[in-house]
Amino acid sequence: MTTDKCTNVIEKCIDLKGSENCDDANMVDISISKDVLVIGAGSFGLEAAGKIAAQGYSVSVIGVKTACARQSGCSSEMLETGKVNIMQDVAIDSLAGVTGDFRAVLIKTAGNGTGCNETGCSEKVEKVFGAIVVAPQYSYSPLNKKYGLTLNDKVVSQSQFEAMLGDSESQKKILNSNNGNGSTVAFLTGFAQEGDPTLTSRVLTSALAVQNMENCNAYIYAGNVKVGAKGLERLFTQGRHAGVVCFKPSQMPTIEQTSTVEQDGNCDHKQVSETIKITIKDPVVRTDVELTPDYIVVEEALVVGQQNLDIASTLRIDADLYGFLPSNNVHRFPAKSNRDGIFVVNNSADAANTALKLKELIGNGIKKVAANKAKVDEDRCVICLTCYRSCPHGAIFWQNGAAAISQVACQGCGICASECPMDAIQIGDFTDDSLRTSIKDAVVSAKDNQKDGQPLIVAFCCKNSAFEACEAATQFGHEMPQGFRMVKVPCAGKVDVEFIMKAFVEGADGVMVAACHEGNCKAERGNIYAKWRVNEIQKRLEKMGLEKNRLIFTTIASNMAKEFAGKVNAFAAAIQ
Template identity: 45%
Template sequence: NPLMMERAMLCALEIQRMEGCNASVITGNVKLASNGLEGIYRHSRENGVLYFKLKEPPRIEQDGDRLNIIFTDPVMYEEIVLKPDILVLEEELRPREEDEEIARLLGIDVGPGGFLQEDNIHNLPVRSNRVGIYVVGSLRGPLGLRDGWTDVGNVVLEVRNLLGKGKRVLPKNKVKIHRGKCTTCLTCFRLCPHGAIYWDNRAVISPLACEGCGICASECPMDAIQILDYHDDQIKAEILNGKQRLQLDDATPWIVAFCCQNSAYEAGQTAISFNMPVPRGLQMVEVPCAGKIDIDYIMSSFEYGADGVLVLACHKDNCKSIKGNIYAELRVDNTRNMLDEIGLGRERVEFKTIASNMPVEFVQTVHRFETRIKDLGPTPRSFLF
């Protein structure tokens, strides 16, 4: 961690300046990814501090009332034995004990080590999984005061973007709950990654907090929740009309690829715009998040005649809805088991992660899948709707 590295270098430099003292720092990579650390590192070396950057931890052996540190120097490839008068272990910054309760009260996800920011690239620098709740400084990780003040500035910008001139314009009916179908099971309340659903004698979705990912809609056992522009009927109609639009012959496999609009769909569109060769029978179905991909969509694709289904999501820790890719992969696993049970075969469904800047990998993925489907042959007519 850069903060720990800074403290270690400053302490080593202070020791080196003492008469009759020499300081050595044994580390892995020297983390200098913060303002001023490169200068401190260079200055400490010029004053005689030795740095040993090891790939493997050293051995520590007892030698009477002293400790010997034994390791192989990565430059000279010779065994070195240090016999220090004082051995200091690296500090470890941990979150406060009360942070766990704060996270529970605010409904925010914690990250590695229990800090109050989940490890997701879309949270950087100061966002949490909930709109309007921000995490700064050492609350979100081992950060120093300098980085903390930078976070304060970032929060000011985030709040300004959130509030604008005091009003936010939102799509009308962004999410709708069918009260006649809702059985108040609270599945949506428990699963919403953004804390956008609250209880007021019934499940209520806050349009200000909702990100429109569709996880709640896909997990609702009664299909009582629908997302604007991504209604179940709309998506199924798009699938049903796909083969006709593609005008495929019987020899060309029809592959339905459900693509997250933030990653795989952009990669696919980039591939097409650069005239990269994609399978003729590929139909891309855009979804707001892979978490919106329902098992029913996959099974309906086969009922309508699809020969294979791809589910393409964001990479781990890169999903804007935090867990959308995780839910999608779980549903694919469940679908595979169902396909095995009915005799269609699990090989006809595939889950992959693709980033928006990976058009080449997108093309490679769909071509590999097409080759597999060609080997399997068309979907048996007995399974068609």
């Protein structure tokens, strides 16, 4: 029996790489479709399509408007592959299947995104794809209302102003305001929203352009100047040297937009003139600083749009708090979504990374994977859909009247196995039996080493975080109680109520469930399931008249060795 504090359960071929180390008998060949669907025909969608097609895969690009149609994104390199099929005004209607064998229903849209027009609804086509790439297309919306402003020909959005700068007639107007004496242009940014470097870059570029026009002056009113991207600080400095004035008041400036109607005797002939006054408090000179610009340029917000939300829900991929894809999880960076085989491309680096990851996933169309990552006992399955709903990777489908698990998409987290009310699912390297044995062994080993008066502690440790931290704590010699042992689990989401109770029954004085921090779980929600279960058991322990603090839930990262030891020691002290 091992006396290591961190008992390492030998990992079998979990992560598919280095197949030479794997027992071929446990491997199975799965064919993966070499067709790839790209949703979103903007320039990054097309860039991804070109890079993927160059690897020899057939790519279908769907979107309402294509960058090709706008003449701005179809490289000859891409078109020459003959592997890219651009389907304009086509949308995804539904998606079934799993990684390697996605069944997408595509629908011709009437340009309105619905597939229907006055003459009826168009036909649907089902196509099989090995992988899917989403290149979200966001739009901009002006934030004038937040400043109490109404848009007109003097109060314009950033996009409108950029269009004016690009148009010679409008440029002349800007030059000739004030009877040919040039214009004063004020930019408002970072008060109605935080903003980001992309938006700042647009403001700085426009402001510099204004400043370089004869007799024109640019003023920027900014919350925070977001120069955190390549070249922006230099651009900002260049602007200031050219004479662009930047105010950074601590609060949104006061803006008065007043229009006066002047009548010149002729009732049909009204002259409407508008004045806009911006006022801020200058903290240094302690007076109000007023400006009456000829133009006000208002910042814009990036808008997710219903279309992107619909795509995310159709594909069953998670978005971040604001609806932007993908969800905010460091383990997915760059370009991965919570579903293996579905990628999100937001920029050029994402496109290249996606092409690489796709090549790794699809290869030559045959993938060797471990056959026993997760298995459903068909006789026990009652098709209650619990596993389908709880699987964070979308790896579960239906076959022969029972749930089936894609060995390609499955990540072996075991959330489904723990949630299954029929106990019909077993995880290859962490079967219920093997975990029961690990728990028993851990307690027995702890008893053998436990010092008098010290508590016996069993910690269920996620292999991605707490297990790594525990091993490092041992290796770096951080002291932990002699009676401490850990049980490695594939994800805290695999820690069943039964296992926690078993640890107590076997003789543990305290049980710790150590998961990844919220938002860091490779299985998206495994840590949340674990926390729920711990809370539930704590309630039960209390009802049974037992001390609920003998069971704790904690979160930790793989690189927190010292903190891990600290948590174990604190727990030991608390229950002693």
